[in-house]
Amino acid sequence: MNEIRSRAGTDGPHIVILAGGTASRNLTITLIRQGVRVTRLVPAWDSGGSSKSIREALHILPVGDIRQALMTMAYAEGHAGDVVRIFNARLSETGNAAALARELAFYAEGTHPVIKAMKPEIAEAILRYLRVFITAAGPGFDLRRGSIGNFILTGALLAEAGDINAAILAFKSLCGIAGNVWPVSQDRDLTLRAVLKDGRSIEGQHVITALGDEEAAMGIATVVLGAATANPRALAAIADADAIVYGPGSFFTSILPHLLVEGIAAAIARAQAPKILVGNMLEDRETRRLSVDEMAERVRHAGAGQPVLSHLLAHESAVPGERVVGAARFVARAARSLPDIAVIARDFEDPWHRGQHDAGLLAAEILQLSAEGVRHAR
Template sequence: MPHIVLFSGGSACRSTNLALLSKPVRLTRIVPAWDSGGSSKVIRENLGVLAVGDIRQALMTMAHGEGRAGDVVKVCNARLTSGSEADAQAEFALYAEARHPLLERMEPGLRGAILNYLRIFRAAIGPGFDFRNGSIGNFILTGAHLAHDGDINTAIFVFRKLCDIAGHVWPSTEAAGVTLSAVLNDDTHVTGQHRVTTLEEEPGRIGIRQIELAAGDGGVPANDAALESLESADAIVFGPGSFFTSVLPHLLVDGIVPAIARNVHARRVFIGNILQCRETRGVDLARMLDIAAGLWQERGGAGARPFTHVLANRQLLPFEKTVGAFAYLGNGALEEACARIGAEAVIGEFEDPWQRGHHDGRAVADVLSSLLPS
């Protein structure tokens, strides 16, 4: 079956991910490794491990799309209470001590593996950790990460086997402690993915000039599993997702751009978002393509097109329309931008008719399937 590799973040590409799983394709998600908010931040800072939140979320989307709904998937998709700390600790203990009904009725081998990873996590995180609203799947995946000597790829492999997931999910780098930062157009520096993606309105209006990735004092090396996926891909898809925090930063990972450029067979498709967001106020799709193309050239893509196709939502009205706090993403001078990078614009009605501001996953998946090389 043709192989589609999807660079993405979390929820924005969920509908596309699910729709692609209904097609006769093999699907790989490459997700960020620089999540710095919520419980992922606390776990990263306490244990010095890779943030697993986006990985776990993508794996659960794969499980849903593949129709996996067994007890293991239910456990891995569970969240603890957001009530008191004591209640959250007590609920976690139900899982870690095999007293939760889902674990009690589970096959002993599966139950034993899950308990092992939960107990490793509990021992490593120590007392005082706030379990409220924590993801059991994150705890299991972090425990597996620790159990397998910090090898996130092995931890993901084990997690997939536990849940019987066929699709692949890899972080673009295995490096722990990767930090995303942005420089605004007024030279203000904003450090941390969670701060960039939640820019207040005024800094959002000022706009982002560039983004940076750093891991310690050196660069950010690519995950070999991600590189292997790119080399075997028939289509490499960017987005949908937060442009400056979930999609574009992958190009900053050492080795990613050259690996894409070497695959001359694959289609390279950029999917424009439906709406602007906090980090892209006032930025249109044509400008996004110019920014991505500039970074592509800087990172070793010279001589190759960054994208062969660009999916853009059709602009139906001659004025700016909003959904909630955000306007629809304008296409801008799209034809000119595509001409500069040698891409073909594919304009269609890609908005979900039932969820304003979201992509219609089936419409996107149908176009992606039609673009696959024969």
């Protein structure tokens, strides 16, 4: 574990990943443990779960994807103990308001044994941020299945006068995290909308992710984000990147909308780094019957004519015919040739986990492309 700590944050290649909070977790961990500098750019339009309740009550930027990406950084860098346990804890799914308030107080009053075991400065900061959140949320807030980590980050955000970058820096400093996590935009009230191929409109990230069977079969024509401006920290990370990676993750809700944020596509186009789409391996409700090469075309289209994609990593199984994992089908094979896009097609499936990417293979391909990009830039 000490080796992991000493290597994280070295002067190795800088990989910037645009994705949601969870799907690129294994890739992030693998890269960091190889001494790679990683920056995660995450959505600012999460509208489900605990983030939804917090957004509606306090009118702030959603923090769920930020929390999950920060916890991945902490885990990968060897800070996987007490802080991660507390940040990943959730309150009960049922119970009356009084019972849930007592459960939250168990954390906020420092009674929880994990908090007692923390370094005093970390414990004090966490308790301070929890109390800020509790005061701001008020007695009417719905605490059911609330994320303690989301509550803590919300308290930090409020303590920093709404500056999410300052809240993230404060948390990173407390925990000694070297990697970076930034929301792609600092705008507070972003709502993602999907337009289906029949013209119907579906509003809200959490609703799009859970499309009904009829809507999923119809398919998404486009997604719309509205006015959104880029986080300067995100623009700086892109400019400094040795490789820019889209995904893996939910294509229409966690990957493609990044390019709709004003300034992001232009920054990616200016970057000298390779721009790599990790093609999804399995279909979901957002991408029913959408092939990997079609995803690449959607990314290119979102770039509005700017060079935002140079490489596609596409899973290609040696097994003929349709394959299914649970209720999900494998995405159709990628086209062998896409104009101005280098397609790298191979078997990327993790041999231990059906339907999941082998993070080691992905990391090796990304780092190879990063090294080639650096050589070509010289």
